[in-house]
Amino acid sequence: MAESDQTSGNSSNFSVTKKTPILGLRLYTLILLTIAALIIVFAVIFCYLRSSRRRRAQLRYSSGLLPLVNKEITESKQEDHVKDVEVVNFEKTSAPNLSGEKKGSFASNESSSSRAESVSVAAAEGVNIGWGRWYSLKELETATFGFSVENVIGEGGYGVVYKGVFSDGSVVAVKNLMNNKGQAEREFKVEVEAIGKVRHKNLVGLIGYCAEGSQRLLVYEYVDNGNLEQWLHGDVGPVSPLSWEIRMKIAIGTAKGLAYLHEGLEPKVVHRDVKSSNILLDRKWNPKVSDFGLAKLLGSEISHVTTRVMGTFGYVSPDYASTGMLNEGSDVYSFGVLLMEIITGRNPIDYSRAPGEMNLVDWFKVMVASRRGEELVDSLIEVHPPPRALKRALLVCLRCIDLDPLKRPKMGQVVHMLEAEDYPFRSEPRSARETAPIRPPEADAKKGP
Template identity: 60%
Template sequence: MSDNKAGHMNDQLSKPTSIFGLKLWVVLGVCVGASFVLLLFLISLCWLASKRSKAKASHQPTIPLVSKEIQEIRVDHSRTQKHHHHETKPSRTQILAVPFSEPDPVPGIERQALLLPPPEEESPVGYQRILIEIGKGHRISYPERICRSSSGSGEGRGFDQVAMVVPEVSHLGWGHWYTLRELEASTNGFADENVIGQGGYGIVYHGVLEDNNHIAVKNLLNNRMLVYEYVNNGNLEQWLHGDVGPCSPLTWEIRMNIIRGTAKGLTYLHEGLEPKVVHRDIKSSNILVDKQWNPKVSDFGLAKLLGSESSYITTRVMGTFGYVAPEYASTGMLNERSDVYSFGILIMEIISGRNPVDYSRPPDEVNLVEWLKSMVANRNAEGVLDPKLVEKPTSRALKRALLVALRCVDPNAQKRPKMGHVIHMLEAEDAPFKEDRKVGRDRGDSGGNASDGLKENDCEHRIGAGACQ
């Protein structure tokens, strides 16, 4: 039976077909072979297409989705060539940590730069270009062939004379270049035990260079790197709101030093640079402190540049709830007065030990600004002090600090003092009292008359009037 079936199948396969008289088994074989060849052809096409798409993607640098604009600043080669003469070629991708080299008019401000490898992008003259992002506000583009170095800061000065190559190890006038090998060695190969923080953009590692300098290396998710000065004592938020026990290690003197140091840092950003830098996210968690409680202004991810020709810029509202100036939140119009408002909130937070907005408190104490104004207006300035303060400040020192804070959070942005004036008020022994009496005389109102007759040891009414303006 099986032999009959096999013979019948052979007969069917051996029958000639209408296709050139070919036998059926030949036609079937040709179809199977053609299908196999077609399948291989389609697979090869898919492979080539995927390879090309990957190659295109590798040529495009990955940039995190952030709400800030990065302006590209091209180097003036004719200018830089007048000052420098030597050439050298880098042997590997280099990474830069760039502090400004100008004499710092206001000490204590943290100066940082974004470090990145050279993207695979050709300049107009055919050289590969290296990009260095300074404070995430500028991007410098230049060929990597010729070595240049100079100093400077700001858009109008300092970026026209910059390093034109990445040396293996270079101590430039305005920065120091690090190789990837150096950073890997300093962090033990980016070991897990060196991790000191992690965020939405990458992981931060603690590193120790060969010269025993401690650094913090932020390895971004897009394979770029940031190198920071390592600050080894956490941030201000941890010391104000963390579990530090019933008695805070932050004495009144330490708190005032932190306030003054932060004010000097902001003064440098607002008045020591051109274009000025608006930080846009001043808050306690962005104030780092070292073992000597020296403050460092950090995290310039939201910073914006404001040229002298503009009184403000309009941008998407960014910041931290409770610290954002009301006029910026409502209009998107940003200038340095927005930082002044945030600084005033920071002073109140440091004095009171309270968060700017705390929904765990009674309804009339949720908003720190409104609560503090009501306390001062009711002549209860002492009641705003952080209960963890072991030694209370003098009434005069407390009222001076409160007066500065209240002026910084004035609803009218034009009436807020500049940061240089804030430093003057914080450091001058009695400047706030004299100036407030002068303001009162100029206004000629009842509040001003009350200010004229105030004694230095009894000025609750004057501060209360300032709080309610």
């Protein structure tokens, strides 16, 4: 019996190790090569399908159709209070330039490394330098109770935000940036460069930061009433706490913050990710624009920059999505979508709704063209707005989302339009085009001869 088993084993071994007619390779070698080839083929097919699906989704989005991929476009997502700045006549201030180079550019590797050295020294000493304070990692760990889960107040592709309480009782928000392929370092530089010294009551104040080893953390003022997305789309009961007056207050404050970024700074700052979850609210419903990790600096002599398309589906302007050409008009479009969201209480993209209502922008245009503007108002608003106020807000929405970026208003003009009681009802004579009903640009195109 034993001899039979041994003979069988030898036969099996021989069959696997014997040479085959194919290049004289042994059978087991041929099997391994075949398996490796199949794995490579499957990997190539998978990568092709994934790339093809992403291209199709981008093409459909740029043509105005619904996105086919998840909510985020980004591949790797990246105050001492002063009096409010008048929108009509801004006093130009200089955006911070930590690198010491030409405005709008980041530091060279050499200056970055030297700055990192000074960061660690300053953090160790716990001193204030320039506009903000260098915090040590130990300080922030203590303030957030070791970055505990109980202290988490927000999270996303950028990292996690914790509530922090220092020994003197002061409360802050600590953003711990994810160190994903250098994304943390890039976002850290962007936020510090863009808004380090910026102070405006409608922008979240950056108090300081920490840079130790690979850790990058930003310390902000703490805004204690959540964000706009939670109040618009969360479970708030049968009547929303956000009345029409409060919603317009939030819209106007957000517009003022963006107007300051675009028109009150040199170089100007394009936020690039204006959306409801990035609008923080205090207890008096004052809005504060937050999350500048995707922001771009744009000098006055530059009309636009060409960059990788980043942002959030539903808010990104079609012209930027299709060309990658970014300027402040991209923020204006996003604000227009945000204002629609504020008025209707609907998400920009909602797959749970009927096909004609999934895309907020398309549905909004159809409703206005059909003279059904009153039906656009969020049903959770107990007291509906006066017709004049509603018409004014609807007109602002349509002007902000104009498909021609050159026809979109500046954010300063948006503030004026939202605040002016007589807009668009003026006493002076108007042209026939101005007196026509509010209609989206596509409505006229659909009319026959």
